Amino acid sequence: MKFTKFTGAFALAATLATPVLAQDTKVVGVSIPAATHGWAGGMNFHAQEAVDRLEAVYPELDFVLATASDAAKQVNDIEDMMATRNIDALVVLPFESEPLTSPVQAVADSGAWVTVVDRGLAAEGIEDLYVAGDNTGFGRVSGEYMASAMPDGGKIVAFRGIPTTIDNERVAGFEAAIEGAGIEIIDMEHGNWNRDDSFTVMEDFLSKHAEINAVWASDDDMAIGVLAAIEAAGRDDIQFVLGGAGMKEMIARTRDGDEMIPANVTYPPSMIATAIELTAVGLTSTAPVSGTFVIGSVLITQDNAADFYYPDSPF
Helix, strand or coil, X not given: CCECCCCXXXXXXXXXXXXXXXXXXXXXXXXXXXXXXXXXXXXXXXXXXXXXXXXXXXXXXXXXXXXXXXXXXXXXXXXXXXXXXXXXXXXXXXXXXXXXXXXXXXXHHCXXXXXXXXXXXXXXXXXXXXXXXXXXXXXXXXXXXXXXXXXXXXXXXXXXXXXXHHHHHHHHHHHHHHCCCCEEEEEEEECCCCHHHHHHHHHHHHHHCCCCCEEECCCHHHHHHHHHHXXXXXCCCCCEEECXXXXXXXXXXXXXXXXXXXXXEECCCCHHHHHXXXXXXXXXXXXXXXXXXXXXXXXXXXXXXXXXXXXXXXX
């Protein structure tokens, strides 16, 4: 049976399920992007922590963790897991949706369990379990804040991430939320969730547009690049930059009343640990874990920023 959505209570109950009697060792492959930006660095931290912890909890499971700096390397990692480790399950956060669809389909065709995290594949129905933040909700919450912060409307520029299904969902949610608010997106480009790329894109935006009232950076790493470009250009027409994902440095600025960073939207990198743990539960117990696990996005303002600031977090 497949379920459309889990709750936090179910996840807790599932982790407490009694494992079945130990059988032959099963191999779980975990394939994720390398720490190419802050969110990915946090995700790598939580993935390694989950693997270390679950290997002690489930002696009948063997975990293989591989990180990739590009889509081609990730494809090779997955093919190697199949060829040399005969994996029974794959937890994958695709570097990009399109190039990873075929190799992940091959894993599913082999009979192995597939858990896809965050960035969906280009074809539906391949995975057994999908774990992600609410990307449409992420865009919607961002757009609703933008509309409330700009009651008279205005001109904004917007940043997209890496071309993926989740990026499409975020943008669609954002555009729907600002519809009718008098906010005009005068330019939109991919910043690839990267500080340097976003700095370059923002430089271009600043040279092309004499008036920009605000920026939807949609990600805290991209927001850092955007802020650096604004400072370098000496522009004072931009009222604020809205990032996202909850980087602790950005949360601190919101908490401390920085007018350029008045808000943030959550998108926790620890979702990779949720995905790995649910996969382990599915392989070692009779608990049903197929379906979709959605982690909601929350608006962070100065009023509640202290609740979302974790000084020991890597992100």
